[in-house]
Amino acid sequence: QVQLVESGGGLVQPGGSLRLSCAASGSIFRVDMMGWYRQAPGKQRELVARITQDGTTDYAESVKGRFTISGDNARKTVNLQMNSLKAEDTAVYYCNAWFMLNTRRGYESAEYWGQGTQVTVSS
Secondary structure, eight states, rough: OEEEEOOOOOOOOOOOOEEEEEEESSSSSSSEEEEEEETTTTTTOOOEEEEEOOOOEEEGGGGGEEEEEEEETTTTEEEEOOSSGGGOOOOOEEEEEEEEEETEEEEEEEEEEOOOOOEEEOO
8 A cells, every 4th residue: 555654844943944755655666746735724735846757846936946845766755855934834744646556457647645744934
């Protein structure tokens, strides 16, 4: 069974940094995309950053220049380096991934979510 496990959240002061990590386990044929979403209280879940199999990255406008996503397809991991954090970055951050699986029915694409990790930016 495929699982995503996140780590690295916590409390940090404005202007500080945090690094989130996400590791996938299970029988995965290929990593197609991994990324991070976040959800603040009372708001919809939104894309923060994602990276595709070929290394193409995509960032929300609000985090460009401050956050950096990196991935390792062989290790099935994705990291999010968050610098110059602001109070408005406070949210639960979720790892998201699209994998190609080799099942008895053939190759299938599937989406997975982590359990979420809290990031709080406050003085």
